[in-house]
Amino acid sequence: MTQALIDYALFAAKSFTVIVFFGMVLLLLVRARQHSGVAGNGDGGRLEVISLNDRYADMVDAIKGATLPPKVYKKAAKAERKADKQRMKAEEAALKRLFVIDFHGDIMASEVGGLREMVSALLIEAGADDEVLVRIENAGGAVHEHGLAASQLLRLRKRGIALTVAVDKVAASGGYLMACVADRIIAAPFAVIGSIGVLAELPNFHRLLERNGVDFELHTAGEHKRTLTLFGENTDEGRTKLQEQLEETHQLFKAFIREYRTDLDVDAVATGEYWHGERALALGLVDELKTSDDYLLGARDNAELFKLRYKARKRPLERLLGAMRVGASRLLGRLIAWVG
Numbered sequence: 001m002t003q004a005l006i007d008y009a010l011f012a013a014k015s016f017t018v019i020v021f022f023g024m025v026l027l028l029l030v031r032a033r034q035h036s037g038v039a040g041n042g043d044g045g046r047l048e049v050i051s052l053n054d055r056y057a058d059m060v061d062a063i064k065g066a067t068l069p070p071k072v073y074k075k076a077a078k079a080e081r082k083a084d085k086q087r088m089k090a091e092e093a094a095l096k097r098l099f100v101i102d103f104h105g106d107i108m109a110s111e112v113g114g115l116r117e118m119v120s121a122l123l124i125e126a127g128a129d130d131e132v133l134v135r136i137e138n139a140g141g142a143v144h145e146h147g148l149a150a151s152q153l154l155r156l157r158k159r160g161i162a163l164t165v166a167v168d169k170v171a172a173s174g175g176y177l178m179a180c181v182a183d184r185i186i187a188a189p190f191a192v193i194g195s196i197g198v199l200a201e202l203p204n205f206h207r208l209l210e211r212n213g214v215d216f217e218l219h220t221a222g223e224h225k226r227t228l229t230l231f232g233e234n235t236d237e238g239r240t241k242l243q244e245q246l247e248e249t250h251q252l253f254k255a256f257i258r259e260y261r262t263d264l265d266v267d268a269v270a271t272g273e274y275w276h277g278e279r280a281l282a283l284g285l286v287d288e289l290k291t292s293d294d295y296l297l298g299a300r301d302n303a304e305l306f307k308l309r310y311k312a313r314k315r316p317l318e319r320l321l322g323a324m325r326v327g328a329s330r331l332l333g334r335l336i337a338w339v340g
Contacts, residue, residue: 048309049307052306053300099308100134100135100296100307101307103134103149104137105141108141108145109138109148109174110145113312119155128160131163132161133164136167137168143249149174153165157182157260164186167185167187169188169191176196176257184287185285185287186287188289189278189289193276194275195272198247198249200242202230204230205231216231227241254266254270264285265284
């Protein structure tokens with residue numbers, strides 16, 4: 001039984017290596033096509049803008065049409081048209097605009113590409129009276145990817161555009177790294193907030209390979225080019241160095257939060273723990289308990305609400321590579337250091 005498991009593990013490792021190899025080959029082919037000019041300008045993506053005011057109005061009209069007697073519905077529709085005219089006059093008087101962006105995070109923050117495009121568009125068009133609401137659902141991931149995502153949101157704040165982050169489910173670890181740059185953070189009562197810490201974990205197959213007569217060689221130039229490995233024999237020196245790197249990243253994480261959440265006792269909450277909305281509010285991690293839905297409904301009468309969505313244009317091969325990348329990210333994500 002044990003030998004069968006060992007054989008299966010080695011077979012799985014070989015299969016995964018082959019998949020990764022062919023994935024890299026396909027990726028190189030795609031990039032070569034892009035650099036040769038075949039892909040055209042940019043990624044060929046487009047920005048979609050959806051009026052949430054119209055969406056809400058359509059839903060309300062559907063309820064009225066289905067539940068009210070015909071005469072009553074007709075009267076209500078007439079009143080609604082009158083209200084629409086008044087709203088149009090208000091729009092002519094430069095009604096405030098509220099732009100909504102959804103960010104669904106994963107280990108490698110793969111939506112950061114679309115986020116940067118939407119932020120750039122907003123920096124061109126949005127004015128000082130406008131506001132951006134980012135609805136974050138993100139449990140954290142790789143340090144560098146989530147750091148870039150936080151930097152994209154920071155571009156809005158530095159330009160003086162009001163930035164609100166709403167957390168309906170989770171903004172932990174790298175998700176909170178993004179959220180903390182906002183002027184204001186709102187959260188649902190049971191949203192998960194915090195997890196301000198850094199971790200790295202990986203399996204080591206050295207003894208398994210050694211028992212099966214498999215040699216593994218690792219050659220590096222640079223004393224700390226590699227600290228811990230998957231297949232080589234790890235050392236206490238390597239473990240100590242990795243711990244130093246984790247501590248350094250944690251200090252950077254805390255300093256970043258401290259800069260934008262000035263009233264927060266960062267040392268008290270940077271323990272790696274997480275809290276639900278009520279406790280997060282008491283600790284100062286968020287500013288108000290409220291769902292994003294209630295926030296938008298409250299803003300509906302005084303602002304034009306627009307949801308932004310960036311859709312990158314991808315060829316079939318690129319979609320295949322993207323799916324492979326997500327799969328590899330999920331499989332290998334636990335093997336690298338991430339804010340967590």
